[in-house]
Amino acid sequence: MKIAILSDIHGNHYALEQVLKAAKQNKVEKLLVLGDIVGYYYHPDKVLSMLDEWDYELIKGNHEKLIEGLLNNTIDASTLQKKYGSGHRMALDKLTKTQITKLISASEKKEITLNDTTILMCHGTNWDSDFYLYPDSDQKLLEKGNVVGVDFVVIGHSHYSFVHRNTNSTLINVGSVGQSRSVGGIANWIVINTRNNCFELKATPYDVKPLIEEIERIDPEVNYLKKILIRNNP
Numbered sequence: 001m002k003i004a005i006l007s008d009i010h011g012n013h014y015a016l017e018q019v020l021k022a023a024k025q026n027k028v029e030k031l032l033v034l035g036d037i038v039g040y041y042y043h044p045d046k047v048l049s050m051l052d053e054w055d056y057e058l059i060k061g062n063h064e065k066l067i068e069g070l071l072n073n074t075i076d077a078s079t080l081q082k083k084y085g086s087g088h089r090m091a092l093d094k095l096t097k098t099q100i101t102k103l104i105s106a107s108e109k110k111e112i113t114l115n116d117t118t119i120l121m122c123h124g125t126n127w128d129s130d131f132y133l134y135p136d137s138d139q140k141l142l143e144k145g146n147v148v149g150v151d152f153v154v155i156g157h158s159h160y161s162f163v164h165r166n167t168n169s170t171l172i173n174v175g176s177v178g179q180s181r182s183v184g185g186i187a188n189w190i191v192i193n194t195r196n197n198c199f200e201l202k203a204t205p206y207d208v209k210p211l212i213e214e215i216e217r218i219d220p221e222v223n224y225l226k227k228i229l230i231r232n233n234p
Contacts, residue, residue, distance in 0.1 A: 001115050001194045002027055005174045007034035007156025011041035011087050012178030015187040016050055018206040019177055026191055034156040035061025035123040038091040040084055040179055042214055045094040060106040061123040062130050068104040085219040115194035120150045124157040135162035145171030151197055161188045161201055184230040
């Protein structure tokens with residue numbers, strides 16, 4: 001069985017559309033989604049509609065927690081918008097109560113076994129959902145992703161993909177579908193074949209122009225939102 005693991009879509013349905021097309025071409029049967037459906041960009045409703053066409057498992061990320069904070073009035077909406085843009089506000093406007101409840105009530109991590117392959121789904125790390133791991137993180141931190149009885153510990157959050165093989169489990173940061181911080185216009189994700197535990201890191205290109213046009217219309221003052229989409233482009 002082939003499964004695709006995605007993280008940090010961030011309302012970027014343009015990127016997700018290309019990833020899901022590639023997933024079908026790769027004969028993927030199931031999706032694991034590691035959180036951050038919302039935040040930064042503007043169409044989490046379309047993202048969830050696309051995901052609902054698949055068999056998928058979901059955990060929540062830090063941006064779902066920010067949505068919860070907005071609902072509970074523990075986070076200032078104007079401060080959040082200045083930092084991240086209008087994505088969170090638009091998520092509250094566009095998503096149904098049922099969809100919002102689904103996102104904020106999801107667990108922070110989940111262990112799933114498919115064809116004798118056990119995968120631990122995490123957002124940041126297996127010990128802290130808001131901890132950032134990078135390709136150049138300290139070896140001791142990467143080794144904390146070693147979990148007995150688990151074949152793969154899969155994470156996102158930092159938006160940088162990498163692989164670190166530990167004694168018991170392979171730690172994989174799947175990167176970000178919606179906002180790669182390595183190369184703009186590339187959606188990062190992975191495929192795992194549960195029959196033989198082979199995996200492949202994927203880098204799927206998509207057209208950033210429609211999203212940049214939206215940013216210029218909705219959040220022209222938040223320069224980061226556009227800048228990151230063209231980072232390191234040739």
